[in-house]
Amino acid sequence: MNEIQLAGIIFALLFGLAFGSFLNVCLTRLPEEESVVAPRSHCRNCDHNLSWWENLPLLSWILLRGRCRSCRNWIGLRYPLVELAVGLLWAGCWFAFSPPLFTQEPTSIATPNLVAGALTQVVGSQILCWMLVALAVLDLENFWLPDLITLPGIALGFIYTLLRSWSSSTLARPINLVDTAWQSLLAILGGAGLILLIRLVYWVVRRQEGMGLGDAKLMAMLGAWLGLIGSMECFALSVFAASAAALVWLAVLKILRSTENWTKIPLPLGSFLCFAAVFEVFNPQWLFRR
Numbered sequence: 635m636n637e638i639q640l641a642g643i644i645f646a647l648l649f650g651l652a653f654g655s656f657l658n659v660c661l662t663r664l665p666e667e668e669s670v671v672a673p674r675s676h677c678r679n680c681d682h683n684l685s686w687w688e689n690l691p692l693l694s695w696i697l698l699r700g701r702c703r704s705c706r707n708w709i710g711l712r713y714p715l716v717e718l719a720v721g722l723l724w725a726g727c728w729f730a731f732s733p734p735l736f737t738q739e740p741t742s743i744a745t746p747n748l749v750a751g752a753l754t755q756v757v758g759s760q761i762l763c764w765m766l767v768a769l770a771v772l773d774l775e776n777f778w779l780p781d782l783i784t785l786p787g788i789a790l791g792f793i794y795t796l797l798r799s800w801s802s803s804t805l806a807r808p809i810n811l812v813d814t815a816w817q818s819l820l821a822i823l824g825g826a827g828l829i830l831l832i833r834l835v836y837w838v839v840r841r842q843e844g845m846g847l848g849d850a851k852l853m854a855m856l857g858a859w860l861g862l863i864g865s866m867e868c869f870a871l872s873v874f875a876a877s878a879a880a881l882v883w884l885a886v887l888k889i890l891r892s893t894e895n896w897t898k899i900p901l902p903l904g905s906f907l908c909f910a911a912v913f914e915v916f917n918p919q920w921l922f923r924r
Contacts, residue, residue, distance in 0.1 A: 642732055643725045646760070650724030651691035654717035657768055661716065665776050680705035691717045712775075716767060723763040723912065730916055731755040751801030758794040759915050762787075762859050766908040769852060773904035779848030784855050791858025792818050818858060825857030825865040826850045845903065852904050856911050864914050867921045871913065872906035879906075 660670050662678065675684045682704035688694050695714040702709060733752035765787050772778050792815075799814040829850035836844030856865040880901060914920070 639732055642728050646728040647721045647725040650721035651717050653764060654720030655691040657720060657764065658713050658716050661768065661771050664780065665778065677702040677704060677707065679707040712771065716771060719767050720764060724760045726916065727756050727759040727763065731759060747801050751798060754797045754801055761790065762915060763912060766911050770905040770908035773902040777900060777902055779852050779904045784851040787855040788822060788858045791855055794859060821857035821862035821865060822854045824862045825853035828869065829853050849903055852907055860911065860914050863919055863922050868907055868910040868914050870921065871910035872903060876901050876903055876906045
C-alpha cells in the first residue's frame with residue numbers, strides 16, 4: 635500500500651463518517667415523515683439545537699459520552715454505530731476496488747477504461763453500502779423497507795451494471811450493452827419473483843401474509859446491483875442467518891421460561907438480506923464461484 639492509496643482510504647473513511655452522520659438524520663426523521671433538511675439537528679428529547687462541535691461524526695458522541703449536553707438524555711448506540719459502519723465500509727470499498735493507478739502493482743496497466751471501471755466500482759459500492767446500512771437499520775427498528783430507497787436503488791443498480799459493463803469493453807473484447815441490460819432486468823425480475831413466489835405459497839398454505847412487498851423490492855435492488863447469482867447467494871445466506879437467529883431467540887425464551895408465542899415474533903429479513911449483500915460486495919459469487 636502506497637501513500638496515495640492510504641490517503642484515499644483515510645478520505646473515504648472521513649467522508650463515510652460524514653455521510654453516516656447524515657444517514658442518522660434520515661433514519662430518525664423518515665419514519666416520522668419529517669424533513670431531513672429542516673429544522674437543524676437537535677435533541678429529540680429537549681429540542682436543544684446542536685452546535686457544530688456536537689455534530690462531529692463519532693467524535694461528538696464520544697466527547698458527550700452518549701448523552702445530550704442540555705438534558706443529559708441518552709442518545710443511543712445506533713448513532714455512532716451507523717457512522718462507524720458507513721465509514722469503515724467506504725474505506726473498505728476504496729481499499730478493495732481502488733484503481734490500479736493508485737497501487738504499486740507492477741503488472742497494473744492504468745488504461746482509461748480500467749481506471750473508469752475501478753472508480754465506478756468504488757463509488758457504486760459505496761452508494762450501495764450506504765443504502766444497505768439504511769435499509770438494515772430501518773427494517774430492524776421499524777420493520778420498514780421504504781420505496782424511497784429501494785426503487786431508486788433498483789434504477790441506480792441498473793445504471794451501475796451498464797457502466798461497469800461499458801468500462802470493461804475493449805476493441806479486442808467488445809461488450810453488448812443490450813445483452814447486459816437484458817441480463818440486469820432478468821436479475822431484477824428474478825430477485826423480486828423469488829420473494830413473490832414464496833409469498834404466494836405461504837398465502838396458499840396458511841392464508842396469511844408472510845414476506846412483505848418491501849423484501850421483494852429489496853431483492854430486486856440486489857439483483858440490479860449484484861446480478862442474479864449474487865442476489866440468490868444473498869437470499870441463501872440471509873435465510874441461514876435468520877434461521878440461526880430464530881433458534882437462538884427460541885433458546886433464550888426457553889431459558890427465561892417465557893410464555894410468548896415465538897411463532898408470531900417477526901424477523902426483519904430485510905436486515906439479514908442487507909448484511910448478506912455487504913458480504914457479497916466484498917466476496918462476489920462466494921457460493922457459486924467458478
